[in-house]
Amino acid sequence: MINFVEIFNSLSWDEIKESIYSKTAKDVENALATSKVTLEDFKALLSPAAEPFLEQMAAKSNALTQKRYGKTIQLYAPMYLSNECNNICTYCGFSLTNKVKRKTLSDAEILEEIEAIKKEGFNHILLVTGEANYTVNIHYFLNAIKIIQPHFANISIEVQPLSVEEYKKVHEAGVYSVLVYQETYHKEVYKTYHTKGKKSNFDFRLETPDRIGEAEIHKIGLGVLLGLEDWRVDSFFCAVHLDYLEKKFWKTKYSISFPRMRPAEGIIEPNVIVTDKHLVQLLTAYRLFNEDVELSISTRESEHFRNNVIPLGVTSMSAGSKTNPGGYAVEPESLEQFEISDERSVQVIADLIKGKGYEPVYKDWDKF
Amino acid sequence: MNSLKIGDKEFNSRLFLGTGKFGSSLLMQDAIISSGSELVTVALKRIDLETDTDSILAHLPQNINLLPNTSGARNAKEAVFAAQLAREALETNWLKLEIHPDPKYLLPDPIETLKATEELAKLGFIVLPYIHADPVLCKLLEDAGTAAVMPLGSPIGTNKGLRTIDFLEIIIEQSRVPVIVDAGIGAPSDAAKAMELGADAVLVNTAIAVAENPANMALAFRMAVMAGRLAYESKLGLIQSTAIASSPLTAFLND
Numbered sequence: 239m240i241n242f243v244e245i246f247n248s249l250s251w252d253e254i255k256e257s258i259y260s261k262t263a264k265d266v267e268n269a270l271a272t273s274k275v276t277l278e279d280f281k282a283l284l285s286p287a288a289e290p291f292l293e294q295m296a297a298k299s300n301a302l303t304q305k306r307y308g309k310t311i312q313l314y315a316p317m318y319l320s321n322e323c324n325n326i327c328t329y330c331g332f333s334l335t336n337k338v339k340r341k342t343l344s345d346a347e348i349l350e351e352i353e354a355i356k357k358e359g360f361n362h363i364l365l366v367t368g369e370a371n372y373t374v375n376i377h378y379f380l381n382a383i384k385i386i387q388p389h390f391a392n393i394s395i396e397v398q399p400l401s402v403e404e405y406k407k408v409h410e411a412g413v414y415s416v417l418v419y420q421e422t423y424h425k426e427v428y429k430t431y432h433t434k435g436k437k438s439n440f441d442f443r444l445e446t447p448d449r450i451g452e453a454e455i456h457k458i459g460l461g462v463l464l465g466l467e468d469w470r471v472d473s474f475f476c477a478v479h480l481d482y483l484e485k486k487f488w489k490t491k492y493s494i495s496f497p498r499m500r501p502a503e504g505i506i507e508p509n510v511i512v513t514d515k516h517l518v519q520l521l522t523a524y525r526l527f528n529e530d531v532e533l534s535i536s537t538r539e540s541e542h543f544r545n546n547v548i549p550l551g552v553t554s555m556s557a558g559s560k561t562n563p564g565g566y567a568v569e570p571e572s573l574e575q576f577e578i579s580d581e582r583s584v585q586v587i588a589d590l591i592k593g594k595g596y597e598p599v600y601k602d603w604d605k606f
Numbered sequence: 607m608n609s610l611k612i613g614d615k616e617f618n619s620r621l622f623l624g625t626g627k628f629g630s631s632l633l634m635q636d637a638i639i640s641s642g643s644e645l646v647t648v649a650l651k652r653i654d655l656e657t658d659t660d661s662i663l664a665h666l667p668q669n670i671n672l673l674p675n676t677s678g679a680r681n682a683k684e685a686v687f688a689a690q691l692a693r694e695a696l697e698t699n700w701l702k703l704e705i706h707p708d709p710k711y712l713l714p715d716p717i718e719t720l721k722a723t724e725e726l727a728k729l730g731f732i733v734l735p736y737i738h739a740d741p742v743l744c745k746l747l748e749d750a751g752t753a754a755v756m757p758l759g760s761p762i763g764t765n766k767g768l769r770t771i772d773f774l775e776i777i778i779e780q781s782r783v784p785v786i787v788d789a790g791i792g793a794p795s796d797a798a799k800a801m802e803l804g805a806d807a808v809l810v811n812t813a814i815a816v817a818e819n820p821a822n823m824a825l826a827f828r829m830a831v832m833a834g835r836l837a838y839e840s841k842l843g844l845i846q847s848t849a850i851a852s853s854p855l856t857a858f859l860n861d
Contacts, residue, residue: 304627305763305764305765305812305816306763307627308626308627308628308629308812308815308816309627309628309630309816310626310627310628310629361654372777391651391654420747430755439668484710488707488708488710489680489707489709490709491709530709530710592630594631595629595630597628597629597630597631597661599652600654601651601652601653601654602649602651602710603651603678604650604651604678604688604691
């Protein structure tokens, strides 16, 4: 069976970029009118020509999302297990060259963090690490998951790419979802941001969702790091990736995240500024393209943005997040991956969601 | 209006409700009350069994019958496990069997559903399986011991109405167990139509939960279901495409 690298290699970044930028208002109107939004329509919705149509896109996204998800927002908390990392990623606070003290949680510390997170009411959790294959590897993950699993209804992981066999093991241990962002689909630019470490292998990362799908993980999370390259072109590639995966792994669910570059210790400035307007365009375009995909907004975003984005197509949000290992209880001052923007507590966010006429959902899974 | 009997229970209302997708538990509660429904389905995965303060359970009207569902189960094995969990936690042997390996359109897997129905019926469950409008499958499920069948009108959550109407008619004609049209009912007129056809009940969720005024929409469905059922029981007249003025083919007999 073919994997995504073959499809990727048949696509040209420059041609796609030209095609997106040549879309017209008429193309956008057609995309808004059709009930089956194709990848070509998606290009129009991503294009500068769609900018005057934001209100219509938002209205359609709102209706489609309510039809599929109702008036609900899933809440989750990230739990950073480690900030050790052997990669050099010039935009990330965990980058190897960043000479600060590193931290990996012990069993006892994991339990302390669990207690703090549970107290807030969370039942869905996302486990995050850097990539340090000697210390934070499959053995570490399986042990950590074993400790965490009894306490949460739903576990996601966002760690280094693993093998099919390793994914099968974490699935068996109770992991529901795996998130892996390509960061950018521009192969040459990717190399300039990922200069050292296992992550510098573009194709290996690109094939990762195929491996996750093969291991029959319930849900795969995709995304691009907004700020590295042209977000319109990058997001189009991501949608092609999503489309391919949905057809190949038809039993799997999918989610899209929108990590927008945030300040972090020792990192570079974004290459491309993605504005709030852009992000709304992107989010609603995804919903029009795919009625079913989960769309997630994290605490990277500002209070103002998160206050208003809830009815626009979002299906899940994090709240009260800490992006450093031990951040909830053990060691609040350890190195964080990025500064969060919305620092409000989960109670405040839950009230905000209710105020918008939506039900905050804490639990939506069982280990059957 | 005749009452409806399923398993060991009798219902005066032929409108069943889903509890998902509401903007708040209070809106859900108001909608259930104004619908007059006596049976609501709850997704086991949404219920927090660890605490006693689960918001959905806490807001269900007293004396309402619970129909736990196995939403999220991808095969018979997972569904049977979920059913047992539900029976233990919610103290009911009623079960809405939902097995949809495809998370996009949530279409039911007929093979795994038949397998699970057989197994669950043997374990003493009152099984109400969510299925395609497949008349043969309905007969096989009867043989397997199902308490009712729940064929879809159109894909779940789509509000498209009774797209499977020709197959629903066959199912209703042939069935020895109650037929509950589930999924796709988008408007009260769809519900009325299903009842006029002779469906025993309908299950509605999205159309009510996502309405701007869920309680009023629930009331609208309540009236539509009653209207459709009364019409069915009162025997609708045949639909004629042309007026019958003369009998050109048989007139010679009167010569």
